[in-house]
Amino acid sequence: MDKINLERIRTWSEKALKEYLILRNKDVDGDFETLVFRVFSAIENETPIDxxxxDRQRLLVCEYKSKLILRGCVIPDPFSLKKNWLSESGSGLYKWPSIYYTDIEKYLRKLEQPDELMNRLDSDYKEGKAYRYYKCEFVKEIYFHEITEESDFCFLKSRVTPSQRTSSTPYHVWAAVKKDNERPGGEINSAYCTCIAGLLGCCNHVIAMLFRVEAAVCTGATKPSCTSVFAKWKVPSGIKTVLTHKPLCDV
Ligand SMILES: [Zn+2]
Structure with a gap:
């Protein structure tokens, strides 16, 4: 295979690379370039589809699509939304819906999470330790998308670093959450993470992003009137590096 073909593979999205590899039972860990070379090697070796x-992939696709159904209506895939994401350091923070611990708990209970996990989260939260889930900038800058002006729900998305390896490639996380209107929103409809356990929508990375939003809501950082609070609210700096490597639409 010549250089042109490698270049061509580099034009694939990360999602497309991973789908190609999953179908051939290949590892999908690693950065973009690693995935490109793995796909290159699979094409070169004519690795057949497993x-x-x-079958598993087909089921996963169905499961993923079910997350994009809101009260009988299909909403767009956040990975396909290229424009109109509002950054946390811009005006996005003020649009974050009012997610409280009760919303996170209700969402996890809806997914029938084991009592052990619920009890641990409950204790961590009551002891003021929920910050552990997003400390050390594990959760990068969070972006807001209104979907449409009329939509009752919005998307929040971020990149979350695997907790044990802060230098490794972050996972992509999103959640569909009810917007604040006349009444506070915060109801979590669905969530997704690109980690191995992320399809369920309740991995540590999803929980970490939700807890960080909850912390902003509880401290008043999401209210434009609280300018002194915003001054103290820390937007993860890591995003600056991320943006220089990849356009926002690929987040
Ligand atoms: Zn995850």
Whole structure:
């Protein structure tokens, strides 16, 4: 395979690379360039599609699509929304819906999470330790998307670093959350993470992003009148590096 083909693979989205590899039972860990070379190698070796993987992938796609159904209506895939994401350091923070711990708890209970996890989160929260889930800038800058002006729900998305390896490639996380209107929103409809356990929508990375939003809501940082609070609210600096490497639409 010549250089042109490698270049061509680099034009694929990260999602497309991963789908290609999953279908062939290949590892999907690593940065973009690692995925490109793995796909390159699979094409070169004519690695066939693994039938079991294909079935599994079909199920995963169905599961993923079910997250994009809101009260009977289909909402767009946040990964396909290229424009109109409002950054946390811009005006996005003021649009974050009022997610409180009760919303996070209700969402996790809806997903029938084990009592052990619920009890641990409950204790951590009551002991003021929920920050542990997003400390050390594990959760990068959070972006807001209104979907449409009329939509009752919005998207929040971020990149979350695997907690054990702060230098490794962050996972992509999103959540569909009810907007604040006349009444506070915060109801979590669905969430997703690109980590191995992320399809369920309740991995540590999703929880970390939700807890960081909750902290901003509880401290008043999401209210434009609280300018002194915003001054103290820390937007993760890591995003600056991320943006120089990849356009925002790929987040
Ligand atoms: Zn995850």
């Amino acid at each position: 039938n079991e993987s294909e």
